[in-house]
Amino acid sequence: MGFMKVNVSAIFLLMFLASRSDVKAENVVFDVTKYGNEEDICNAFKSAWEDACASTSPSTVLIPKGTFLLGPVIISGPCKAAIELQVKGKLQAPADMSEFEGFSSWITLSYVDQFTLTGGGTFDGQGKLASIQRICGKDKHCKLPPVSLKFNFITNGIVHDITSTDSKYFHAHLLGCKNLTFQHFTISAHDESLNTDGIHIGRSKDIKIIDSDIGTGDDCISLGHGSRQITIAGVTCAPGHGISIGSLGKSQNEESVSGVFVKNCTISNTQNGVRIKSWPALFGGSASDIHFEDIIMKNVSNPIVIDQVYCPWNECNKKSPSKVSIRNVSFKNIRGTSRTPVAVQLSCSKDIPCKDVEVADIDLRYTGNEGPAEFRCSNVQPKFLGKINPSKC
Numbered sequence: 001m002g003f004m005k006v007n008v009s010a011i012f013l014l015m016f017l018a019s020r021s022d023v024k025a026e027n028v029v030f031d032v033t034k035y036g037n038e039e040d041i042c043n044a045f046k047s048a049w050e051d052a053c054a055s056t057s058p059s060t061v062l063i064p065k066g067t068f069l070l071g072p073v074i075i076s077g078p079c080k081a082a083i084e085l086q087v088k089g090k091l092q093a094p095a096d097m098s099e100f101e102g103f104s105s106w107i108t109l110s111y112v113d114q115f116t117l118t119g120g121g122t123f124d125g126q127g128k129l130a131s132i133q134r135i136c137g138k139d140k141h142c143k144l145p146p147v148s149l150k151f152n153f154i155t156n157g158i159v160h161d162i163t164s165t166d167s168k169y170f171h172a173h174l175l176g177c178k179n180l181t182f183q184h185f186t187i188s189a190h191d192e193s194l195n196t197d198g199i200h201i202g203r204s205k206d207i208k209i210i211d212s213d214i215g216t217g218d219d220c221i222s223l224g225h226g227s228r229q230i231t232i233a234g235v236t237c238a239p240g241h242g243i244s245i246g247s248l249g250k251s252q253n254e255e256s257v258s259g260v261f262v263k264n265c266t267i268s269n270t271q272n273g274v275r276i277k278s279w280p281a282l283f284g285g286s287a288s289d290i291h292f293e294d295i296i297m298k299n300v301s302n303p304i305v306i307d308q309v310y311c312p313w314n315e316c317n318k319k320s321p322s323k324v325s326i327r328n329v330s331f332k333n334i335r336g337t338s339r340t341p342v343a344v345q346l347s348c349s350k351d352i353p354c355k356d357v358e359v360a361d362i363d364l365r366y367t368g369n370e371g372p373a374e375f376r377c378s379n380v381q382p383k384f385l386g387k388i389n390p391s392k393c
Helices: 002-020 044-054
Strands: 028-031 059-063 067-068 073-076 081-088 090-092 105-110 113-120 122-124 147-152 157-163 172-175 180-186 199-202 205-210 214-217 219-225 230-233 244-248 257-268 274-278 284-300 302-305 323-338 342-347 355-367 374-379 383-389
Touching: 028 044, 028 113, 044 059, 044 073, 073 180, 147 157, 172 180, 180 199, 244 284, 274 284, 274 323, 302 323, 302 355, 323 342, 342 355
Parallel strands: 028 059, 059 081, 067 090, 073 105, 081 113, 090 122, 105 147, 113 157, 122 157, 147 172, 157 180, 172 199, 180 205, 180 214, 199 219, 205 230, 219 244, 230 257, 244 274, 257 284, 274 302, 284 323, 302 342, 323 355, 342 374, 355 383
Antiparallel strands: none
């Protein structure tokens, strides 16, 4: 009988251990306020990140409610398990530009897989207080201000319920990322703040920007070369320069842009609406499989644009055509108001005309008194479907 009791006990023990093997490892929280009480939490943040990154269980770096000064910081992986940065409070960048000597960004996150940034908190770049009002495009020796959030080689990640305000330069910059989603991401900057692109994407694949509000002094979203399989949906852009592909063709050996889908967005009080832009005279490249659909324009200066003579500050030879190829592009169901007479401007390269451009169900009304809205084309023969207002070029 005793022999039977031992065996029954052993069986129950084995069954219990087997059941526990299916239980997920408990998330471990690393609170930065437990790592010191310095005014600048930079060192505490780095220490908390290093401990979390070394954890073999999923972990969270917590920045609790409150306002914290954070100097420029670089945090990186690879980490041993999934990791979350949970920002519940407000992080403030130094206003003094001298604090960024040797840094191109305020916060840099690199080489992290299974990464989450969330918490409902705010990244305040304090751009309003910084003396950065030079236009670096005119000054080749100008030192660029820091990007607020730089994401380098982040894979399988999500950024949601986060706010970025008053960046000194770009709010978010992506390089080499794959399968990264931005959702409920709010960006806010004054419409006259220089070069404050909302989200800039470069050499990245499978990026989604959805259900987000972006207002800034430059492009709400800009796609540089090497951007592939990009989805932008449910985005409100106001104010700013709209949603742009490019500029392309400025540098040698640029990677192609392809698979871009922009849909169900509202663009208001911006300099541009949806735009593809490339430099004349310089280098080659390509942009293909790009689609804009179900877009509402409200008081937008240039609602629909292909500009292959993009040349800010007259830094190039406009007489020499662009070497960038643009093909398989569609503009569908775009409606609203233009505050300039030219509601649609498709200016393609003389040497490499745009191919397979489809324009369908466009209704854009000019709100001024300089005559009816216009549709202008050069070096392109669009395919028209449905109702087209203004009249076809």
